[in-house]
Amino acid sequence: MKKWAKSIFVLMTASLAVTAPISAMAATESSVSIQAESKGDSVIDEKLIKKIEKSVERLVQVVPYLKDYPITEFEMNAETSRVEVKKYQTKEKKAPYVRIHVDQNTGEVKFFSHITGKGGFSSTYPLEDAKKRATEFMKQWYGEDMADYQLDEEASKRNSSILFRKMVNGIPFRNDTLNFAINSDGQIQHLARGDGYAEPVEMERDLRKIQFADPKKVHAKEKVEAMFASAMKPYYGQSADGQSYRFLYTPSLEEINASMGAELPAKPNNKIIQFQPKAKQIMIKSKEEAAAFLAAKTGYNPTKGRATFQEASDPKTGVSNYLWTTEDEFIANIFFETKTGKVTNYQVLDTKRKSEADKKLSEEQALKAAVEAMSEFLPLTDKEMVVTANRYEPDQNLYNFDFTMLHEGYPVDGMLRQAHIDAATGKATLLDWRIAQTIKLPDIKNAMTQEETAKKFLEKYPMKLYYSLDEENKNVAELVYISPLVPKEEIDALTGEFYTYGEGEATE
DSSP states (O other), X not given: OOOOOGGGOBOTTOOOOOOEEEEOOOOSOTTEEEEEOSSTTOOOOHHHHHHHHHHHHHHHHHSGGGGGOOEEEEEEETTTTEEEEEEESSSSOOSSEEEEEEOTTTOOEEEEEEEOSSOSOOOOSOHHHHHHHHHHHHHHHHOTTGGGEEEOTTTOOBTTBEEEEEEETTEEEEEEEEEEEEOTTSOEEEEEEOOSSSOOOOTTOOGGGSEXXXXXXXXXXXXXXXXXXXXXXXXXXXXXXXXXXXXXXXXXXXXXXXXXXXXXXXXXSOEEEEOOOOOOOOBOOSHHHHHHHHHHHHSOOTTSSSOEEEEEEETTTTEEEEEEEOXXXXXXXXXXXXXXXXXXXXXXXXXXXXXXGGGOOOHHHHHHHHHHHHHTTSOTTOOEEEEEEEEEETTTTEEEXXXXXXXXXXXXXXXXXXXXXXXXXXXXXXXXXOOOOOOOOOOOTTOOOHHHHHHHHHHHSOOEEEEEEOSSOTTEEEEEEEOOOOTTEEEETTTOOEEETTTTOOOO
């Protein structure tokens, strides 16, 4: 599944340029100056400046409050070679101000932001009136056809994000989205690009050079919905108070390639792993025995060198802990039952020890090592678990794996076991095979199926067809079905109701 981070959303209020004057413009208006970043001999093209001036003058006519900002400065950002515009109320007063971004070829204003210096945005202006205000601007600026942009009614739920999407072949192109914020006075606080999910196209991008997929060659919506259903993830979800469980389905796909021949994206995790449990129990009676155990399992002896030793115990849990530290770092610890001395988990982490990075294991080899290490201590009944997280930590040269217990083939939330594998040695530097409590899970014989939960979900959040730029080839726009997912919402497969973690639950 392809995802774009929400940080891609572009607000034109970021990174104020550090500027220094480089030339004066031969213009009759004393309110205009040209500046550039003090890097090299950057020169702003005066022909471009004239084009920008003309577009800015037009913007002032469409956005009346800009008349209160008569002082105009042009800047060239040396890092991006982009000309930007700032408008001020006076030469001396630098805040509030208006920042304007323009097409570097045509000089046309594309985006702007009114920067007040008052912190976060809030607005009491009626939402429907805000949509009308944004639509009025679009028609004044682009003409009655709004340059083929169309208001996305469903996505425009708040004054800070009123979206207009470019339509191609009658289908919204999500990478070309205009984003308005309308303040309490009904003024445009900003016109930005992006919807917070899809990477925006560059301002100067010629859409005619993008190859848009043929809308006649797409999967039937029914097939796409079946693909969505097959990716509904069932699991036992723990309540917020940790005292009970529900059997839940959560959507694991936000986007499905609609083109014929496209396959369902493979899920990177949720792979069921088979273990060979040996139920081995290690008893320790002293810190020396604990250190010897750690040295054998991890290849690192915490008693050597600069470490100091501490011991702690918790009467409530009946667990004790041996801990080795230096003045500024944790080195190793081992947990065990206070009464019996039975080890339950351990970890070593000495940041000063050297790693043989040239012997780094592959992820597959590291997973095999984690399974073997975990199998040694697992109860005989725990023969399979699911990998719910796997990541490589380059600064520590470690592979980290999270395993979740299964019940009747389904993951159990909160029943987590972990293993860290040294990528140089293949030894487990962290191993935690505990299960903290005995739990009661619901009977799921009458639970809804994947298909039933998917149907209910899509009734509330129907999938829509969009064009979306290919992540690998920015000259190609694919057709994708997207469900406007609410990440917090899941479906209780026993009640058929939508469920949000923590809502409607009494906590002690």
